[in-house]
Amino acid sequence: MRLLGYIVRRLAGLALVLLGVSILVFVLLRGMPGVDPLSAYITPGLPMSQEALKGLRGELHLDQPLPVQYFYYVADLLRGDWGYSRTAAQPVIQALLERLPATVELAVAAVLLSTAIGVPAGIVAAVHRDRAPDIAVRVVSITGISFPVFWLGILLQLVFFYYAGQLGLPTLPSRGRVDDLDALTNPLAPVTGFYLIDSLIRGNLAFFASALAHLVLPAFALSLIGLATVVRIMRASMLEVLRQDYILLARSKGLPLRTVLLRHALRNAITPVLTTAGTTLGILLGGAVVVETVFSWPGIGRLAAQGILNNDAVLVVGFTLFVATMMVLVNLAVDILYAVVDPRVRY
Amino acid sequence: MARDSETAVLEVENLSVELGIGGRWVRALNNVSLSIRAGEALGLVGESGSGKSLTALAVAGLLPDNARVVGGSIRLKGEAVLGRSEAELNRLRGRALAIIFQNPTTYLNPLLTVGAQIAEVFEVSPELLASEGGGRLGKRERRERGWRLVVEHLRLVHIADPERVARQYPFELSGGMQQRVIIAMALIRRPSLVIADEITTALDVTVQAQILSLLAELRASIGMTLLLITHDMGIVAQLADRVAVMYSGSVVEASDVASLFAEARHPYARALLEAVPKIDGNETLLRAIPGGIPAITNPPPGCRFHPRCPRAFGPCAHSVPAAVALGDRHTVACHLYRDGPA
Secondary structure, three states: OHHHHHHHHHHHHHHHHHHHHHHHHHHHHHHOOOOOHHHHHOOOOOOOOHHHHHHHHHHOOOOOOHHHHHHHHHHHHHHOOOOEEOOOOEEHHHHHHHHHHHHHHHHHHHHHHHHHHHHHHHHHHHHOOOOHHHHHHHHHHHHHHHOOHHHHHHHHHHHHHHHHHHOOOOOOOOOOOOOHHHHHHOOOOOOOOOHHHHHHHOOOHHHHHHHHHHHHHHHHHHHHHHHHHHHHHHHHHHHHHHOOHHHHHHHHOOOOHHHHHHHHHHHHHHHHHHHHHHHHHHHHHHHOHHHHHHOOOOOHHHHHHHHHHOOOHHHHHHHHHHHHHHHHHHHHHHHHHHHHHOHHHHO | OHHHOOOEEEEEEEEEEEEEEOOEEEEEEEEEEEEEEOOOEEEEEOOOOOOHHHHHHHHOOOOOOOEEEEEEEEEEOOEEOOOOOHHHHHHHHHHHEEEEOOOHHHHOOOOOOHHHHHHOHHHHOHHHHOOOOOOOOOHHHHHHHHHHHHHHHHHHOOOOOHHHHHOOOHHHOOHHHHHHHHHHHHHOOOOOEEEEEOOOOOOOHHHHHHHHHHHHHHHHHHOOOEEEEEOOHHHHHHHOOEEEEEEOOEEEEEEEHHHHHHOOOOHHHHHHHHOOOOOOOOOOOOOOOOOOOOOOOOOOOOOOOHHHOOOOOHHHHOOOOOOEEEEOOEEEOOHHHOOOOO
């Protein structure tokens, strides 16, 4: 049960990181020059008396010293009171949690896609180092990362939705998570909030097909953010591992190349890719803002974009804390995966 | 050499290998010839950079990407090693050969248990898991038989608690234990030839002694044929029947161990023997061979040893000496002996 002990130790470290993040976010929220935190709680243009304002200030503990305010702030956070978002017209935490499954579904699909393409491509490039397959993989991945994601998203919509439609070819949906008509004719009662999982649980295949089709273009556009990195890191890591002595010993046993690559080399080479994939997932969970906006994807990224445009500080700061928490959790998950892959980490 | 072919497990003839270094090809092995008969142990000795390990890799068909064979032949159990496809080489390696490498800590995969790494051999040689009568066993029986064989061989190399060690990861074992594991892995399918490449260099002196006596014991008990690569004349004296001395990519002298120790002919072989520190005499200074092994990128013309050779004369500086037979399986490549036994 060394693995369990490792996870407990990591969770303790996690609490410390979150403490630091909450201090940073608090300073951002209260320390912004010229912004009275009270302004987040009053409706602009609605007249209020000085007494009422003062009363509200006291009620919100805004007349206390900053450390005391921080204490109340954390207490509120822990109780689930992250403030009220004008943009979403609902409490921040509720607005975020409600939209989280959409973002997670998209981000996970994108990361899976970039790993599923990037890992084999990286292996092929490493095995055929400096020969045609390697050069092809490198050119394609560099080209991929050079496209701005919003531009690529629009291009994908143009080709697979607009042009394909013009030519009478089958099209892929360009906006939203599911077709409104499908959702009306085959309504889905939520279980987890993930459409793909829920529709499978409920056996609602029409809904599943629609949700999957809607996921293709945004997930592909988003996967290109991580793809080139995954390819490059997989290739470099594989080249490094293939130089190791234990690979020579494995080959000397007469094991076929496939076994040497997949059993001996891949497991040793995959850890840097796990880090990359984890970091990318963290970034996508919080920063799929552009793709979610281009594809009208109802996730937290699009909400944050709307919040920024609306000067909704409570929402934006809540979003920041939320994303930081997720980033930390994703990193924890990656570290646990490390320990599963590499027994030496558990000690 | 022709008369060796019926009994020879390994026959290397006039093997020449070049290495790509800095954009050009340099000769790293020059007309190397070796032969090992079944049950024999050949010590291949020489300084670092003399081409011992490269010879071993060539025999296993595992030359690095920047190496190419430019001449000669290698036959393992009568089958040619050179010019084979990777798949054929894999089959040949699996049937005929095992290598025990220099540094046990880097030659075991850190992420797989010891038992799993040994058991991989069964994938290449499934016949090891066949029943006594040769019939194919069920999956569960094969697993049990595989496990039994792994444990049995860990015990054979004197690992005290084989069931536990088989479930451990390499990093949980000491260097000596890891080397025992690699030896067990090499022996489990009774290869026709075991190549041991500087197997004790990375180990403590006491552990070295244990591993060497283990090898000597295994040679006697299971009769393995051994290519023993080392720079240590003491190990040769202890374990080998025959010895081949390499210098800068060539075999300069080959004979049985007793003759070489009694009367080495090649000046380099003599110098090498004199460089072995003795503890019985009054000598307190280590004798060293003056000069250093030449860089293969810029070798001297003629005999590559001549700049360091105390007996160098006229032809040494411009003509490469050919191997001369001095008796039964005793050859020397030196101009001093070009007219037969001196």
